[in-house]
Amino acid sequence: MPPNDPPFPTAGRAIVVAALTVVLTSGLTACSEPAQPATRPSASPSVAASSVGAPAIPAPSAGAASIAASSAGAASAAFSTTDTAWIEISIAMDEQLLPLLDLVPTHSADTVLRELSEQLRTRTDEELTALRTLHDAAGLPAENPHKGMPMPGMVTPEQVTEAAATTGDTFDTLARTHLSAHAKQCANLIGSLLKTDSPPQVVTLAGVMRTNAEFVLTTLEK
Numbered sequence: 001m002p003p004n005d006p007p008f009p010t011a012g013r014a015i016v017v018a019a020l021t022v023v024l025t026s027g028l029t030a031c032s033e034p035a036q037p038a039t040r041p042s043a044s045p046s047v048a049a050s051s052v053g054a055p056a057i058p059a060p061s062a063g064a065a066s067i068a069a070s071s072a073g074a075a076s077a078a079f080s081t082t083d084t085a086w087i088e089i090s091i092a093m094d095e096q097l098l099p100l101l102d103l104v105p106t107h108s109a110d111t112v113l114r115e116l117s118e119q120l121r122t123r124t125d126e127e128l129t130a131l132r133t134l135h136d137a138a139g140l141p142a143e144n145p146h147k148g149m150p151m152p153g154m155v156t157p158e159q160v161t162e163a164a165a166t167t168g169d170t171f172d173t174l175a176r177t178h179l180s181a182h183a184k185q186c187a188n189l190i191g192s193l194l195k196t197d198s199p200p201q202v203v204t205l206a207g208v209m210r211t212n213a214e215f216v217l218t219t220l221e222k
Contacts, residue, residue, distance in 0.1 A: 078199045079134075079202070080196065080198070082193065082196050082198070083193070083196075083198050083199065083202050084138050084140055086189060086190075086193045087135050087138060087140065088135070088140060088144050088146050089151070090127070090131050090186070091128065091132065091146075092146040092147050092148075092149070092154065093151075093153060093182060094128050095128065096154055096155045096157075097124060097155050097179075097182055098121070099155070100155050100159070100160050100175060100178055101117045101120060103160070103163055103164055104117035104175060105117070105118075107163070107166065108168075108171055108175065109167070109172060112219065112222070113176065116216065116219050117179075123212045127209055130205050130208075131205065134202065134205065137201075151185075152181070152185045152188075153181045153182045153184065153185025153186065154182075154185075155178050155182060159174070159178055163178070176220055179220060180216070180217065182216075183212075183213040183214075183217050184213070184217065186210070186213040187210055187213040187214065187217070190206045190209060191210075
């Protein structure tokens with residue numbers, strides 16, 4: 001289902017994107033910039049050796065739970081503008097990925113893709129729980145200015161509608177393309193974020209999310 005109308009008119013959205021670009025000049029990719037062609041981070045040996053049925057990678061749930069607990073009393077002053085921009089962008093990207101994942105069980109003909117999407121659905125829910133805890137700890141507003149904004153790696157309502165109208169190989173090609181773009185952009189954003197001096201809760205969650213992104217990319221390459 002398409003998201004609610006974005007909270008900013010076109011002119012306002014342009015101002016937000018421009019401002020965000022200035023805030024993130026230290027490395028984090030701005031919403032308005034095209035996807036970077038940089039190669040993805042190398043997967044760890046445990047990720048590279050894993051299979052979709054039994055991935056030999058750290059379970060993200062424990063990390064998400066500890067982040068949520070440790071972030072509850074964090075002061076907003078501990079979060080930089082880079083941290084808060086990453087939190088909001090990541091929430092928007094994960095939320096808009098979910099409708100595509102929900103289509104996979106009934107539209108895909110690929111067993112590996114169905115297993116991947118099931119695991120990714122669980123991991124995305126865990127990421128969102130931790131991200132929303134950080135969002136609240138940072139004192140961010142309820143309205144996410146990045147919701148509905150076109151940006152690299154963002155699964156749009158139009159893409160979900162297009163995928164929903166297909167099944168089998170056609171659907172699988174679309175789903176793989178969008179999942180790969182999402183994972184690559186997540187890895188790019190995290191790579192830039194970790195060059196800054198972020199709070200431990202942010203660094204821990206970013207590490208979990210980078211592991212998840214590497215897992216997706218490694219599985220899709222097989």
